[in-house]
Amino acid sequence: MLKDFFGKKIKVINLGISSFADDLIKQGVETIHTEWRPPAGGNKKIQALLTKVSNWQSKVTSAKGAR
Amino acid sequence: MVISHLIKKQTYFDSVTLMLIGSQVKKLPGIDSTVVGMCTDYNIDSLKRLDMYQSVFDGLTPNDLIICIRAADQKTADAGIAEVEKRLSTRQKQSGSVELPPSTQEGAAARLPDANMVLISVPGEYAAREAELALNNGRHVMLFSDNVSIEEELRLKTIGVSKELLVMGPDCGTAIINGTPLAFANAVRSGNIGLVAASGTGLQEVTSTIHRLGSGISQAIGVGGRDLSEKIGGKMTLLATRALAEDPATKVIVLLSKPPAESVLKSLYAELKGISKKIVIYFIGADPKTIEEQGFVAAKNLEDAAIKACDLSSGKQHKPEFSDAQITAMAADGKMSGKYLRGLYSGGTLCDEAQRILQPIVVEISSNTPVKGCKEMADVYTSTGHCIIxxxxxxxTRGKAHPMIDPAYRSERLEKEIADPEAGLILFDVVLGYGSHLDMASEMVAAIQLGRKKSGRQPLLAACICGTHEDPQNYERQKAILEEAGVKVFPTNVAMVRFGQLCLEGNK
Structure with missing residues (x-):
């Protein structure tokens, strides 16, 4: 439930502009900045395949968690 | 003129870092143009447009970095390239940790498995993929990236609603979640006012004003400018409002947005009527009566939304920080040396608000983002008559950092407006908070002094500071820098625009 998330400490994964992560770290927020770059060297076909694999992995992980 | 370049294959930096460095190096003596960026279609177009494209750039990919400089002579161009490299290397050292940072979201999640928020500001074409991955792994999303299609937004928000996860955005610049400012947001005290907003600077102006009036924020949830469109149907606004309704820390709910699509308005009102908490609504440009008729508290502008929220939150009456008498006194000696008002805004909603306040009393206002009743500027780079930009x-901002981060173009424009004999009053905003430039007041004052020196003109100048005393920039120092340069400083955009209105009336 979203309301249960309110009041919890936030922990952030930052993808993109690095200064956003710097600001969060300065505030003492647990943050991990990702040196993100276009996946698959910018190859769109391989990117689409990677997305499918990642989404499939997430579904498997959440199904395992639900057992 | 000579052109010098450096290609760094498989080297990636975020666009803001690169644009800022490019803009800073362009200021060095002898340098005419700089393109510092990843080899995206946009940057390739820029190189071609500036006549700086070289055949050696053929075949480069968005994973390759280009530094290209045109300068008066080879030595200066090479020195410019060296300066960019130096600044990039400093940037890497600043962000460097002992451990090599992960290069994917999956890698980051492995290091911080209990992360509950993913802040995404990658180029738009990749943003939806990252957001979906975050949602599928049970994490809330703040999607700062723009250029995400409305179809992708709908898909992401449908997933978000089904999992009760926030999808703040796309193009969402401001949020304060569980006391933490994300991206462009101000440091405000915790309190019992919860906000849901489809407007970034609108949210900053209201949350900052609430703080300065003595109240505080439980949550400030950005939803992106299209959330209340017919296609998206207010999915995130409804989810966030419901959650605030159930949140024991929230006593008053504030809703800020452009007027929603008619079909969305019905379901939104139906939902809001089921909430027992007090609700303040500011639908920008909508008639407040239509909101009051539905039984909600209607605000007439951003400052008013903050005041009404504070009243309901504390049970005490609040007044604007500057009274009308005080603003009138400040405008009393406001002799305008030219007939026209110029507004140079970095905040879109503040620009919109200025037009709406002045439009009924000023014959003709032009803008690059005109509201109803105002005119589209013929040339956005040249002001004529009253202009609010x-x-x-x-x-x-195509290929350049936002003016809240990079003052370069606004400084140039400020100088130009000061020199214009038609300009009698110039208004501008200074937006403080995380994400924003650390000393915008000094940047604006440097441009003012240069403009005055070059033109010998002294038009009236007024600024509003959107921020709090807890922000990293030091509110009082920013105010003092502006005041020392003869700029009239106001706590809200509404107060500054009222000053502008009185000056115009007094100089008729």
Whole structure:
């Protein structure tokens, strides 16, 4: 439930502009900045395949968690 | 003129870092143009447009970095390239940790498995993929990236609603979640006012004003400018409002947005009527009566939304920080040396608000983002008559950092407006908070002094500071820098625009 998330400490994964992560770290927020770059060297076909694999992995992980 | 370049294959930096460095190096003596960026279609177009494209750039990919400089002579161009490299290397050292940072979201999640928020500001074409991955792994999303299609937004928000996860955005610049400012947001005290907003600077102005009036924020949830469109149907606004309704820390709910699509308005009102908490609504440009008729508290502008929220939150009456008498006194000696008002805004909603306040009393206002009753500027780079400009609009930010981060173009424009004999009053905003430039007041004052020196003109100048005393920039120092340069400083945009209105009336 979203309301249960309110009041919890936030922990952030930052993808993109690095200064956003710097600001969060300065505030003492647990943050991990990702040196993100276009996946698959910018190859769109391989990117689409990677997305499918990642989404499939997430579904498997959440199904395992639900057992 | 000579052109010098450096290609760094498989080297990636975020666009803001690169644009800022490019802009800073362009200021060095002898340098005419700089393109510092990843080899995206946009940057390739820029190189071609500036006549700086070289055949050696053929075949480069968005994973390759280009540094290209045109300068008066080879030595200066090479020195410019060296300066860019130096600044990039400093940037890497600043962000460097002992451990090599992960290069994917999956890698980051492995290091911080209990992360509950993913802040995404990658180029738009990749943003939806990252957001979906975050949602599928049970994490809330703040999607700062723009250029995400409305179809992708709908898909992401449908997933978000089904999992009760926030999808703040796309193009969401401001949020304060569980006391933490994300991206462009101000440091405000915790309190019992919860906000849901489809407006970034609108949210900053209201949350900052609430703080300065003595109240505080439980949550400030950005939803992106299209959330209340017919296609998206207010999915995130409804989810966030419901959650605030159930949140024991929230006593008053504030809703800020452009007027929603008619079909969305019905379901939104139906939902809101089921909430027992007090609700303040500011639908920008809508008639407050239509909101009051539904039984909600209607605000007439951003400052008013903050005041009404504070009243309901504390049970005490609040007044604007500057009274009308005080603003009138400040405008009393406001002799305008030219007939026209110029507004140079970095905040889009503040620009919109200025037009709406002045439009009924000023014969003709032009803008690059005109509201109903105002005129579209013929040339956004040249002001004629009364002009109120959003310098954060796409016209000015393609390939450049936003004016809240990079003052370069606004400084140039400020100088130009000061020199214009038609300009009698110039208004501008200074937006403080995380994400924003650390000393915008000094940047604006440097441009003012240069403009005055070059033109010998002294038009009236007024600024509003959107921020709090807890922000990293030091509110009082920013105010003092502006005041020392003869700029009239106001706590809200509404107060500054009222000053502008009185000056115009007094100089008729």
């Amino acid at each position: 959003d310098l954060g609009d796409d016209n000015f």
